[in-house]
Amino acid sequence: MDKYDPIKIEEKWQKIWEKEQAFKASEDNLKTADGRPRAKMYLAEMFPYPSGAGLHVGHVRNFTIVDVLARFYRQQEMNVLRPFGYDTFGLPAENYAIKTGISPKEATKTNIDNFRKQAKRLGLAIDWSREINTSDPEYYRWTQWCFLQLYKKGLAYRKESEQWWCPVDQTVLANEQVEGGKCWRCGHEVEKKKMKQWFFKITDYADELLDDLSSLDWPEKIKVMQKNWIGRSEGAEIRFQIIFSDTAEKSRHVRDFSAELGSSRWDSSSEEESQICVFTTRPDTLFGATFLVLAPEHPLVASLVTDETREKVEAYIKETQKKSDIERQENKEKTGVFTGSYAINPATGEKIPIWIADYVLIGYGEGAIMAVPAHDERDYEFAKKFDLPIKTVIEKPENSDDDSECYGGEGKLVNSGEFNGRDASDAREQIVAWLEEQGIGKGKVTYKMRDWLISRQRYWGCPIPIAYDKNGDPHPIPEDQLPVLIPEVEDYKPDNSGRSALAKAKDWLKVTIDGEEMTRETDTLDGYACSSWYLWRYVSPHDNQSAWNKDAIKYWAPTDIYVGADHAVAHLLYIRFWCKFFADEGYLPFREPVKTLLYNGYINAPDGRKMSKSKGNVIDPLDVINSGYGADTLRTYEMFIGPYDQDASWDTNSIGGVYRFLSRCWTLCFNNNFSKNDNNLIRNKTIKRVTQDLHRRSFNTAVAALMEYVNELYKAGPEKEDVIALAKLLGPFAPHLSAEMLESLGADDVWPTWDEAALIEDEIEIVVQVNGKLRAKIKISAEGAKNQAAVESKALEDENVQKFVKSTPKKTIYVERAKLLNIVA
RNA sequence: GCCCAAGUGGCGGAAUUGGUAUACGCGGUGGACUUAAAAUCCGCUUCCUUUACCGGAUUAUGGGUUCGAGUCCCAUCUUGGGCACCA
Numbered sequence: 001m002d003k004y005d006p007i008k009i010e011e012k013w014q015k016i017w018e019k020e021q022a023f024k025a026s027e028d029n030l031k032t033a034d035g036r037p038r039a040k041m042y043l044a045e046m047f048p049y050p051s052g053a054g055l056h057v058g059h060v061r062n063f064t065i066v067d068v069l070a071r072f073y074r075q076q077e078m079n080v081l082r083p084f085g086y087d088t089f090g091l092p093a094e095n096y097a098i099k100t101g102i103s104p105k106e107a108t109k110t111n112i113d114n115f116r117k118q119a120k121r122l123g124l125a126i127d128w129s130r131e132i133n134t135s136d137p138e139y140y141r142w143t144q145w146c147f148l149q150l151y152k153k154g155l156a157y158r159k160e161s162e163q164w165w166c167p168v169d170q171t172v173l174a175n176e177q178v179e180g181g182k183c184w185r186c187g188h189e190v191e192k193k194k195m196k197q198w199f200f201k202i203t204d205y206a207d208e209l210l211d212d213l214s215s216l217d218w219p220e221k222i223k224v225m226q227k228n229w230i231g232r233s234e235g236a237e238i239r240f241q242i243i244f245s246d247t248a249e250k251s252r253h254v255r256d257f258s259a260e261l262g263s264s265r266w267d268s269s270s271e272e273e274s275q276i277c278v279f280t281t282r283p284d285t286l287f288g289a290t291f292l293v294l295a296p297e298h299p300l301v302a303s304l305v306t307d308e309t310r311e312k313v314e315a316y317i318k319e320t321q322k323k324s325d326i327e328r329q330e331n332k333e334k335t336g337v338f339t340g341s342y343a344i345n346p347a348t349g350e351k352i353p354i355w356i357a358d359y360v361l362i363g364y365g366e367g368a369i370m371a372v373p374a375h376d377e378r379d380y381e382f383a384k385k386f387d388l389p390i391k392t393v394i395e396k397p398e399n400s401d402d403d404s405e406c407y408g409g410e411g412k413l414v415n416s417g418e419f420n421g422r423d424a425s426d427a428r429e430q431i432v433a434w435l436e437e438q439g440i441g442k443g444k445v446t447y448k449m450r451d452w453l454i455s456r457q458r459y460w461g462c463p464i465p466i467a468y469d470k471n472g473d474p475h476p477i478p479e480d481q482l483p484v485l486i487p488e489v490e491d492y493k494p495d496n497s498g499r500s501a502l503a504k505a506k507d508w509l510k511v512t513i514d515g516e517e518m519t520r521e522t523d524t525l526d527g528y529a530c531s532s533w534y535l536w537r538y539v540s541p542h543d544n545q546s547a548w549n550k551d552a553i554k555y556w557a558p559t560d561i562y563v564g565a566d567h568a569v570a571h572l573l574y575i576r577f578w579c580k581f582f583a584d585e586g587y588l589p590f591r592e593p594v595k596t597l598l599y600n601g602y603i604n605a606p607d608g609r610k611m612s613k614s615k616g617n618v619i620d621p622l623d624v625i626n627s628g629y630g631a632d633t634l635r636t637y638e639m640f641i642g643p644y645d646q647d648a649s650w651d652t653n654s655i656g657g658v659y660r661f662l663s664r665c666w667t668l669c670f671n672n673n674f675s676k677n678d679n680n681l682i683r684n685k686t687i688k689r690v691t692q693d694l695h696r697r698s699f700n701t702a703v704a705a706l707m708e709y710v711n712e713l714y715k716a717g718p719e720k721e722d723v724i725a726l727a728k729l730l731g732p733f734a735p736h737l738s739a740e741m742l743e744s745l746g747a748d749d750v751w752p753t754w755d756e757a758a759l760i761e762d763e764i765e766i767v768v769q770v771n772g773k774l775r776a777k778i779k780i781s782a783e784g785a786k787n788q789a790a791v792e793s794k795a796l797e798d799e800n801v802q803k804f805v806k807s808t809p810k811k812t813i814y815v816e817r818a819k820l821l822n823i824v825a
Numbered sequence: 826g827c828c829c830a831a832g833u834g835g836c837g838g839a840a841u842u843g844g845u846a847u848a849c850g851c852g853g854u855g856g857a858c859u860u861a862a863a864a865u866c867c868g869c870u871u872c873c874u875u876u877a878c879c880g881g882a883u884u885a886u887g888g889g890u891u892c893g894a895g896u897c898c899c900a901u902c903u904u905g906g907g908c909a910c911c912a
Contacts, residue, residue, distance in 0.1 A: 220829080228908055229908095231911065235912080278912080279911095279912065282912080293912090357910095358910090359910045359912095360910085361912090363911090364912080368912095369912045370912085372912090377826090378910055378912075379912080446912095447911095448911055640837095640838095640849085641838090642837065642838060646831095648837075649836095649837075651837065651850095653852070654837065654852095655851095656850095656851080657850045657851060658850080660865095661849095663865095692841080696841070698839095698841085700839085700850095701838095701840095701849080703849080704839075704849035704850075708848075711849090714866090767845045769845085769892085771892075771893085772844090772891095772892065772893040772894095773893090774845055777845075800879085810892090811892065812892085813844090813892050817842090817844085819844090819845085820844050820845075820893090822844080822892055822893060824893095
């Protein structure tokens with residue numbers, strides 16, 4: 001018998017699979033060989049960014065999860081689509097180009113070739129004919145088409161606004177790409193910069209994106225993150241009449257913040273300029289509003305200051321501007337100044353002071369609040385510090401254990417005029433109705449989510465298919481002129497003009513549309529736009545008539561299982577947004593792109609820290625394969641390492657155990673020493689366990705079950721049938737070894753089924769407890785186990801049981817399902 | 826601060842519906858084979874007591890419900906993740 005030589009057999013099978021295009025998917029593959037219908041199954045991982053460093057062990061885990069499921073469903077004779085692609089636009093390739101002069105296009109090609117070669121060595125069951133690459137003009141032509149569809153419907157628009165700007169990468173960033181005030185790519189602190197930018201109007205779908213979360217088979221933590229990100233709050237906007245102080249500046253020097261806020265909320269008549277609009281989720285506490293607070297950037301501030309307060313207010317505003325957003329977030333100590341003016345609480349008619357403070361944010365709600373210190377933590381803190389009145393309007397219920405001075409809960413209204421005695425929850429609606437009657441407010445919903453900023457001032461991205469006429473007005477590039485190709489340039493470096501390197505391609509900039517000379521847009525699209533539709537491209541990746549073929553999409557999509565480890569609120573929100581948009585446009589027959597989302601954990605270095613080049617603790621999967629372990633061991637090890645959705649640390653010793661296990665599988669098959677032993681029980685048990693474990697995605701215990709099976713076959717001696725079952729069950733984890741074994745055994749790879757009857761044992765072991773403590777194990781016939789009295793009398797015969805049961809038992813509990821008898825003595 | 830998840834041997838982890846806690850693997854240890862080592866094969870390996878059996882303790886800590894709790898409830902501690910002045 002030859003020794004198990006993974007390198008040899010893996011090369012052999014990879015060649016065979018390549019030649020036979022073994023995993024090519026077709027929507028015509030509807031029936032099994034014996035005529036039963038095949039269900040479709042579409043699985044994908046989040047496609048990788050092919051970095052120069054090649055595959056790392058995290059990719060292997062991610063790809064293997066998809067592969068195990070793909071092969072499992074395939075062996076169960078389903079029609080499986082399992083494609084692969086590359087997310088290739090982005091900063092690393094461009095920064096590499098700036099450093100080395102090698103074009104991003106060239107570097108990307110090299111990296112893809114390397115990635116593909118490495119992925120193939122894992123033995124993945126991929127339909128390689130469907131490979132896609134987002135920086136391929138054949139692909140980004142359709143990204144541009146998608147943009148134009150959004151543009152046509154007004155969901156891609158341009159506006160001037162303050163945006164996050166990374167001074168290192170010299171580009172703006174989406175809110176989703178700013179992590180803790182820092183650039184997600186380079187980690188440098190971001191700044192605000194006012195620029196005219198392109199946006200996608202994701203906020204149009206805020207409600208649906210929120211509501212549909214409940215129907216998704218996604219991890220709860222992702223749903224919560226998306227819910228928080230959308231940040232829907234229901235409440236009311238209320239207008240407060242301003243009493244201008246005599247010395248308050250009447251000639252308005254209202255600064256223009258309307259662009260900043262993306263609306264014309266404050267482009268208003270003089271009547272509205274004498275009012276302050278606030279947003280609140282607690283209109284029921286209106287009677288307790290004892291002052292107003294405006295964000296320092298609020299445009300009305302300039303007209304509220306008086307001669308006495310001007311100096312202080314201006315100093316405060318200056319101080320706030322100096323602070324970075326991070327500093328503002330870090331320092332929670334309340335600060336603020338009085339403007340000098342007052343407003344009227346519309347409910348009480350009382351005159352209340354107007355303050356400014358940086359704990360009120362200009363970007364949320366109305367940039368102004370009514371402060372109810374008795375029932376809001378922050379307002380309470382502020383009122384205490386500046387000695388402002390606190391007025392209770394909600395009575396704390398008597399049974400409440402909340403003993404803080406500031407009560408934010410529910411209760412009955414007091415000090416609230418005609419609303420006294422009402423429940424706060426009812427009063428919310430009633431007060432809003434009253435405000436509407438009075439014409440001074442209305443019910444309103446606000447969201448934390450902002451529109452998706454998609455402009456990037458970078459070279460290596462999908463050009464935005466827009467050109468500008470002489471007046472600077474945008475025009476879409478006609479669809480028949482797509483793709484707008486990325487021009488070749490000498491120097492990829494952005495300058496600080498706020499324009500990408502595309503601006504350096506002078507000839508490319510000129511374009512004629514409808515006989516008119518225009519200048520092309522030089523911004524490129526956020527890479528997330530390119531990945532927002534790729535799951536649909538996979539169904540017809542080479543279609544040159546449409547982004548995706550309607551029949552193919554109807555058959556394959558939506559994606560049944562999508563596996564990733566990142567992008568909870570960016571990519572995973574964007575694909576849902578595009579899906580809903582294209583469903584509205586009639587291009588998709590479903591409104592959610594992914595049925596089941598699996599979110600796998602990371603693999604850390606043996607010391608538990610993140611793997612990184614700088615720490616020198618990176619495990620290279622190719623080294624693991626080439627060291628002699630092979631891909632099957634690597635794959636099986638990464639499935640055995642722990643639950644797929646938890647982080648795990650690499651253990652260099654443990655992988656040896658998996659290799660030993662596969663070697664033992666090999667030995668069982670190839671030492672030509674089959675016995676005639678009856679292993680029906682353990683074989684059927686194992687088939688059942690592995691099948692059920694795979695259905696519930698418990699990959700680590702499925703491998704453990706196979707290990708136990710092999711250990712038992714070593715002891716008992718295997719029948720040929722036992723080894724055939726083993727080879728089939730190994731298929732998802734160790735496909736090369738499985739194929740080699742099945743070939744030698746002359747068997748197909750169809751997933752085995754178990755015989756429930758074979759699982760019934762002749763003699764059953766019953767656990768006997770006395771007062772819940774294990775005291776004996778007795779054996780009884782299957783027939784006897786059905787009879788509680790028989791089990792009891794047998795148990796009481798046991799010497800050890802007798803030691804603990806001195807008199808007649810008070811009670812006995814027999815659980816046949818658990819094979820357990822508990823005697824209460 | 827708020828929300829969520831988790832805490833089980835020396836280590837990674839298992840226990841699917843409240844029913845034998847510690848499966849499987851690593852590490853350790855003893856033996857077989859070998860001149861020897863590696864590889865391989867066969868044992869043992871939660872802790873305490875014990876040559877062994879028997880027994881006792883144990884799933885972060887403290888209570889509770891139950892015939893029976895790693896699993897359910899309450900409180901506390903620790904770790905990880907998310908959100909973080911969002912009115």
